[in-house]
Amino acid sequence: MSQEIDFLAVVGKLVSLSLVESATTHPTQPANYRVTTILESLLETVLIQEEWQTTRQQAVRKIHQAWWEENDNRTEAEALEIVRLGLLANEQEIAVSVGNTIASNWVNDSRFVEALELCKQVLAVFQDYRILGTIARAEEVLGFVQEAVTHYQQALDLCPEEELQEKATILNNMAGVFAQQGNIPKAIPLWEQNLEIFEQIGDVKGKAVTLNNMAQVIAQQGDIPKAITLWEQNLEIFEQIGDVKGKAVTLNNMAGVIADQGDIPKAIALWEQSLEISEQIGDVKSKATTLNNVAQVFAQQGDIPKAIALWEQSLEIKEQIGDVKGKAATLNNMAQVFAQQGDILKAITLWEQNLEIFEQIGDVKGKAITLNNIAQVIADQGDIPKAIALWEQVVSTLAQLSAYGDLVTVLSNLGLTDESNGLVYLAQAVWLTLRIQATLEQTIRLIPALYNRVPQGDELEALLGATAIFFCNYRGEGHPQLEELQYPSFKMLSAAAVAQGFETDEAFHTWLVQQRLNDPEYFLFRLNQRLEEIVGDGWLFDCSQVVGESGSANISAQYRVGWS
Template sequence: MLHQLGILYANKGEVDQAIALYNQSLEINERIGNVQGIAATLHQLAIIYTNKGEVDQAIALFNQSLEIDERIGNVQGIAGTLHELRILYANKGEVDQAIALFNQSLEIFERIGYIKSQADALHSLANIYAKKGEVEKALALYNQSLEINDRTDNVQGKAATLYCLGHIYAKKGEIKEAIALFNQSLEIDERIGNVQGIAGTLHELRILYANKGEVDQAIALFNQSLEIDERIGNVQGIAGTLHELRILYANKGEVDQAIALFNQSLEIDERIGNVQGIAGTLHELRILYANKGEVDQAIALYNLSLEISQRIGAVRTQTMTLRRLGDLAQQQGEYTKAISYLQPASEILQRLQSPHAESVSASLDRIIRNS
């Protein structure tokens, strides 16, 4: 009961209460010699310490649990604990230790016939080798995982592995192969209704098509992604997609379309209170207006961005905006106004010991001499 209560409190996020209950359960299990109960409770305690970010404490508890499970031959417990430990070591950057634990897990899964778990472990191990840059090793492991998923008809696992393979081929510059793999993954995700998988794969495909210069195909994929995000109410996803879509239109020279998308994105960021998103969008918008020659509109947006960056303490954005406002004022012959912008920009850059401090200071001195 104490153990089960601990799980309930842990799920509620009441961590201290959960730890107290687990420790009570642990004390009773030790007193009555229930070693399987001790191992299970140590495992749960380790998960809590993992979530708290106390990694060394978590590893110590997992190892205590592992030692008991190995002693009593609890193969499922061993496999579960090795799974948690290998993730911790991978996150700590101790990759060789993580790989050793993955291989231990694989040996256990093969021995007890846990085929799906074996495929998952191969997939995770491939991820580690991919991050290490050992591409051929990663490819071999992904293909082993794919073969098992094909054999066991694990379509979700297959889609995930095809997606990762697509990533690797994209990085290798084998774009045609990458697109084929992403499309296979996409077809499965659409068939099983895995909306997050669809969105992620569309994201990768649109980047590949944009980089290939096939902008219209990239835009079509962005719009597909946008439709999904709107359907599932993923507001942040919508804002992100609009951001990338507007850049494509801007690069195509379709400035009015880009501005319309910027304004849509701005409306979302204002609604959800994403101040950094607002600042970034205003930055892009003011550049577009400046390039269109609509200087007054650009200046209005620069001033709005300046107010936001000052409010949230984004010093570098503030400095960049002051500098740009100073340049615009100088171009219009408004030297006093230019000085009022460049003076604080120069002071901030000097305080930050920025390499740009000298050039802004020189511009300021030039304006003062000529005004």
């Protein structure tokens, strides 16, 4: 007992001298004390480096045990202090595991900037696959896309062979980045590696998530039957394992694609199933997402009051649960409808709320897409110079993000709006479609827009017509509107032949062979040359970065397939 009294007396004296301070945050907790920075500097002159390091390590292990392992009411401040001390004491597992938990939670809560900074602090001391994977998630949203890809690759390289679950997560996230860039051929193999891992470890839920990601991208590319097949596999898995939440999400995704195909009754039926499940299990976030999607369909059908009522329900839920990104998506949909209805002021007001949200959470892509929408409305109102200035700002942001699919859309908007410089903008957009997996609809809308700007009889007309037909053949398998997209493609090539004086079928085929328009390795390469000549020094983004990602400046080498 006397020793304990003496110890407490000493501690009390040290506290009174501000050499030790209490670290106890609650009366019921055991007494904890920490050495202040004043005493730290004094002890460093007394203890040798090994003793000092051992003391630090013992201290952080004790604090980690008390504040983390044995504490059911952890606070953020305590967790951050554990990370700080873990880094000082060179306790890698403590610093990394706790730091990664905090950073991952921050990313999930849209606190991307804070997550980025914390990960940087940890990586300055330890190169760990977990932190590398988490910082990449934050970087992707904040616009540091190339850094994200680099960090994902480093995470894969450092991930232990036995950590298959973590490896699968990294592969999935990398695939998502490539899909955003329009590099679908690179994304799909990563997801296929994911599926192999999940098969190997028996993770059926992970397999279902991956199938869903693949289905969404494949649907965007226009192969609806294949996407539906993947979602149906998903539903089977969720039925088997009793994952009703996963089933609700899959039904929601399927419904969106089916609605886009025009089968509204079937889509509504699927959304109603999804809503019923969300209600049963109390999944308010999924319910809000589904309400938002159903509202979109009613708006497209012209039932604006019903759409607005559903969106307001969705917003109310998202406000309650703090889903800021979901709130922004709903505000954007509402703004677009108000703009279509002619209430421009209300639309702009909602988009400005969106911009505030994206500024707050550091979502660069969300901000760029919102500015694109505002620019389109401003252009429709006749203020072309202001719209062009906004679009040029958006181009710079999307190029920074490597969001090339969205960049094609904005360049197209610029090209169709700007009479004086439209040819240069459209040439850049078509140049990008040669390098990324833009959707077939986007490509076939874009090529005729450039075609119509080209002088009649110019070689470029034939090159564009041949390229449009080629893409219909190359990317059109399974596309429900393939015949509709093929028609303007054949029309362009036929008109180019007639402009050259080749009007009969026999003359047309002779001309086709003479001009090597049946040889994609030639006409794609030649088209690329002509586009770069048109753009000259008028690039709005660093085109060398895109060439580097494609792996070769010789664009025709990417398409070693037959053509007829």
